[in-house]
Amino acid sequence: MNDLTNLESMWDDVDAETEAVSGFEPIPEGEYIAIIKESKTNTSAAGEQYESLTVEIVDGPYSNRMVWDSLSLSSAKEKWVKISQSKIKQIANAINGGAAPKSYEELLNKPLSISLIVQKGKGEYSDGNSIVAYHQKDGEVTKGAPKAAKGTDSIEDAEIFPTSSDKNPWE
Numbered sequence: 001m002n003d004l005t006n007l008e009s010m011w012d013d014v015d016a017e018t019e020a021v022s023g024f025e026p027i028p029e030g031e032y033i034a035i036i037k038e039s040k041t042n043t044s045a046a047g048e049q050y051e052s053l054t055v056e057i058v059d060g061p062y063s064n065r066m067v068w069d070s071l072s073l074s075s076a077k078e079k080w081v082k083i084s085q086s087k088i089k090q091i092a093n094a095i096n097g098g099a100a101p102k103s104y105e106e107l108l109n110k111p112l113s114i115s116l117i118v119q120k121g122k123g124e125y126s127d128g129n130s131i132v133a134y135h136q137k138d139g140e141v142t143k144g145a146p147k148a149a150k151g152t153d154s155i156e157d158a159e160i161f162p163t164s165s166d167k168n169p170w171e
Contacts, residue, residue, distance in 0.1 A: 026118045026127045026128055026129050027057070027062050027065055027067065027116055027118075027129050028116075028118070029116055029117050029118055030115075030116060031113050031114070031115055031116075031135070032057045032059070032060065032062060032113065032114050032116060033057070033058055033059035033060070033111055033112075033113055033137060034055050034056060034057045034058055034067075034111070034112060034113070034114045035055070035056055035058055035108070035109050035110060035111055035112070036053050036054070036055055036091070036107050036108050036109070036110070036112075037054045037055065037056045037066070037108065037109065038053070038054035038108070039051055039052070039053055039054075039104035039105070039107065039108060040052045041073070041104075046076075048072065048073075048074050048075045048076070049072075049073040049074045050070050050071060050072050050073055050075075050084075051070070051071040051073060051084075051104060052068065052069075052070050052071075053068065053069040053070070053071065054066055054068055055067050055068065055069060055114060055131065057114075058111065067114070067116065067129045067131060069087070069130075069131045071084035071087055071088060072084045087131075087133075087134060090133060090134040090135070091107055091112065091134045092107070093134075093136070094112040094113070094134050094135055094136045094137070095107060095110040095111075095112050095136075111137045112134055112135065112136065112137050113134070113135040113136065113137055113138075114131050114133070114134055114135070115131065115132050115133040115134075115135065116129050116130070116131060116132070117129070117130050117132050118130075
């Protein structure tokens with residue numbers, strides 16, 4: 001057993017694979033089992049509201065890694081709100097069977113599947129992950145989830161802009 005007060009004695013016990021998956025490098029693109037660990041309503045400097053989600057991967061080699069998603073609740077850019085409404089509905093379909101949540105707290109700590117992509121960093125920012133869809137844990141894609149663009153298998157080219165209307169995100 002290692003003496004926890006002596007860092008040198010632990011040095012050889014660090015697993016290189018654990019080192020590789022526990023850092024800040026982007027998680028590879030794909031599907032991951034996760035939970036929404038935290039939800040917080042924020043207001044931007046422009047006065048627009050958004051919901052900030054902390055999502056924790058709970059299975060596989062990237063278990064315990066966090067990714068984040070921001071859902072626009074109000075914005076001058078209507079397409080951002082529509083994308084967010086679609087994602088909220090995907091989450092409700094994935095963990096509530098499509099039932100309308102009464103609050104974001106109802107969505108916490110329930111397993112679901114997320115689709116991640118790696119977005120290239122711009123300027124001084126490094127590459128990072130983006131959640132493009134939420135699905136049921138068993139891997140079945142829920143209604144409203146992005147589909148690959150015609151002629152490609154890549155979710156990067158997915159159509160994520162919802163086509164529906166003025167309904168609440170869970171309707």
